[in-house]
Amino acid sequence: MGGSNPIRIQSMTNTATQDTEACVAQAKRIVDAGGEYVRLTAQGIKEAENLMNINASLRRDGYMVPLVADIHFNPKVADVAALYVEKVRINPGNYVDAARTFKHLDYTDEEYAQELQKIRDRFIPFLDICKANHTAIRIGVNHGSLSDRIMSRYGDTPEGMVESCMEFLRICVEQDFKDVVISIKASNTVVMVKTVRLLAAVMEQENMYFPLHLGVTEAGDGEDGRIKSALGIGALLADGLGDTIRVSLSEAPEAEIPVARKLVDYIVQRQNHPYIPGADVPEFNYLSPTRRKTTAVHNIGGENLPVVISVRLDGNMEFNPQFVPDYVYTGRSLPEQLREDTQYIVDSDIWLSEAISGADMTGIWPSFKSDQLPFISTCPSSLKFLFITYMGLNDEAIACLKLHPEIVLVSQSIHPNRLGEQRALVHQMMKEGLDNPVVFFEHYSEDETENLQIKAAADMGALIFDGLCDGLLLYNQGSIDPVLLDTTAFGILQAGRVRTSKTEYISCPGCGRTLYDLESTIARIKAATGHLKGLKIGIMGCIVNGPGEMADADYGYVGAGRGKISLYKKKECIEKNIPEEEAVEKLIELIRKNGDYTEMEVCQN
Template sequence: MDLFNYSRRETSVVQIGGVPMGGNHPIRIQSMTNTSTMDTEASVEQAKRIVDAGGEYVRLTTQGIKEAENLKDININLRRDGYMVPLVADVHFNPKVADVAAQYAEKVRINPGNYVDPARTFKKLEYTDEEYSLELLKIRERFIPFLAICKENYTAIRIGVNHGSLSDRIMSRYGDTPEGMVESCMEFLRICVEQHFMNVVISIKASNTVVMVRTVRLLAAAMDKENMNFPLHLGVTEAGDGEDGRIKSALGIGALLADGLGDTIRVSLSEEPEAEIPVARKLVNYIKQRQNHLYIPGIQADNFNYLSPERRRTKAVGNIGGDNLPVVISARMGEEKEIHPQFKPDYIYTGIHIPHTERQEGIQYVFDGDEWKGEPNTWPAFNLEHLELIESSQATIKFLFTPYPLLSEKITSILRNHPEIVVISQTILPNRVGEHRALVHNLMTEGLENPIVFFQHYSENEAENLQIKSAADMGALIMDGFYDGIFLLNQGNIQPEIVDSVAFGILQAGRIRTSKTEYISCPGCGRTLFNLQSTIARVKAATSHLKGLKIGIMGCIVNGPGEMADADYGYVGAGRGKVSLYKGKECIEKNIPEEEAVDKLIALIKANGDYFPANQ
């Protein structure tokens, strides 16, 4: 794979109704209904809204045989009204349901974690090699007849692995790891290949973007080793809503799309399903702009491991690089001086010198090198026209703006002799990721340990567009271990404090710097038996000031306990109008009435000493 030049991974074509996926077909967009699949009218109307928004596949939960059978009526009603969208049945726990659904849906999703294996219970089980082989035989015996039904009905399947629902069998041998997720998928793929069933799509998801990206990278490599080229479905599970959901989804999905991985995507927002489609479309369209871009002559550094990257080694310059958290540099080029107290940048670049009276406390300022006067908490920035100035400057922190194509031997020599220089990587190419990567790999090859801040320049007038584009541009760089700092400059009609919020949101979505409460919330589906959106709003209203706390808000048990494995607290649907509360992996209280559950969650947080008033 070429790290620096964009091209899509070559995959086989999967026929899903009248909308094929993979090969040279466009990256497809999809969503999932949150209606009861037994409510034909509601499901049909919501599916129509998804299609009208631009969705190309619609998935519905089929928790039982009656729901699977009702797909027939939903399909008939949609086609009667001229909607030919392929339907995807989402099956968990009961393989018999998958057998029925394959007769009425164009694609059936099965979850290897609970298709035959018992659902994840967090029990530590031990398997001998013989016992493990017998369990694999059980999968074969149940899975092969299902493939025969799919062949007969021309039904595609999706093997959908979720981090939150790995089986105890996989957990016992591989632990809660990307390698375990990959093997869970490969066990089923090998049977498909053996049975000559190639109408297969794969997804391998997590709410943790780092786990999600690394696992898909590993899966693509594992398939390559075994000469498989199945198309990939991408998504970040339980991404949340609002700004957080958009940034987390764009960062995780965008990191993979940037490397040509992905043939269909679903942006999982805790909002109405049709709201997911425009976000997904913007993300795909933005990545498509990289097609046929100007060639980037990058060379991969020998010590870089794409499948298991570590943070690039740098020498700290002030609070930048080394073991420090990545910094946020913000721009205040005009009169905009408002700074959000929760998202206060580490540095503010103004270019021109500004007097003490106009500076914010607790922030360091960056002025152009010829404007810098050597005052405390101020630092000079230089471009390539002022290399003599940067060498003669006595500042202990210096910033140098440079694009990769101009990274000459002279500049690398200056960087080697001046470890106090922080490189600000800039680019104007459509493939920003490729050019930023090329610069970092050049420095790694040269053995240079100067920290790098990525300068990302936009001209957006809508916050959502900035969230999607900037997160997509930073995703692969963060996952590669290149994260000493981020510098977002937007010259459109968006307030600087909102731009700062996006920058901090990107770092949090990439799991490298926490600035607020993190919510792991699912988008809801027909299994959700309470009002998810209003619940999320109530939980956020009570806890959004608890910086660093992770709270899971999950509609049901399919992925709930698993995806919340690294959450501090969890709120999980247990039945109609009933909720169970978790502390970590442990269920503390079951079947609480929904109207009492939020108050009891707050009480649980307080009882464990993790709550403090909002004004502290």
């Protein structure tokens, strides 16, 4: 891993670690699907000791995949696991520090130093065990399990997550222990991307170059899990960050591998792409970007939410009522029936000819291509769309845009690294002082929805996280239903935390600690709440990251014991140890009691 090695793909078992046969069978399925590392949880000494049997069984059957033990709360378990696996993951938030309580504790400098000494006293003997057994370690920071000590000094911030990691890394460097990989994850993609960028910068400042493991925790299942993972992981891979990844889906572990493989292959294929002569814009802050300042043109740009533009050239005006696009581009003609809740875009010559004939053009706007710049000035529309490439942003185009703030750019690219070229377009605009909004036109030729979701999310990730996105236009020349394109576009904006259009589920992928049937429970909760808009619901298998990772969720459903569930509102536990068979209904009651539940029939009408 790391260096010139390929980006490695991994997953984690969700079977009980004391069940050797089940773990071995699942590990084989992960490997057969293309997984290169397999992680297993070890809650206690017994589970850690049984890793020896799992390891031996796999080797006996010819499976040489490296195994990783996942440790929380008990450093003694890490000591044992290091004897039997190729790598041990520890969590700085609970390796020595007490479990997170969400209480603010004040530490003097002396008390803080004493706590750091406790970490050294416990961590260095573990490193000695790892050295003796040639065991690597992963320092795995999770947003949801930062210690109260870190929180008291740094707050719930990327800086706190980075410092939590660096405390342990500095000891590794001091002890000349180099077999280290780092992960620094969050379910919030914005926090995840910002934190990894910051970590890479801090490590470089301290002359450290350890490999990075990337992942979005609690990404969920289905469309949401794929889009959220591709958005966050893809944004970092595109910038050359990341040596191994895990796509955390609330599905069977082996289902994660093909998704991860597609994502890595899509990003890697742009290696050695043609040079993009991008501009250096000093006011852009890569480590802490803010939304680019633009002039609002109707409901695009300024402080408006990013818009969704759909392409319908065949007259098909069927839409999902929950995901109706803001604009529909219809090209050379208008549909016979116009929707009152939608605005339309047509080619400029059609718009001008209709306007001349005296037709009612309310809610219909013209689009231009870059070779039509001379005609833009003569067009009286208060909103105009200009389809343009980076190389089309020449002196003539720049002069035109400075005179016409009512023009919204639709950025398009056929470059092998379209993300790089579209970034370069907006940075050049910033350098020229242009405040026109930018909508990104992403086009594909896919017949499988999953492929489109992964590619579109990967292409849009950095553009959203960099604060450059005022809208998204997805176009596909394959056989995918355009309604699914609309859903994907809205899903990408929601995964990037820039526009909410549906309930968000923060659900973990499950592991040997999971205390209930996760997949069926997620399906039941989604069926009961999927019509709601704007709520965040956390569905967590256990307490390791449960209360912390879903801290910004409105409601939480957390495994509390075998067959027992605790319900949360924000960070507060409302009801403990509910029987699993009653818990989903109790969750709905809690949402309804707080006035956040709308009956499905009312919502659909």
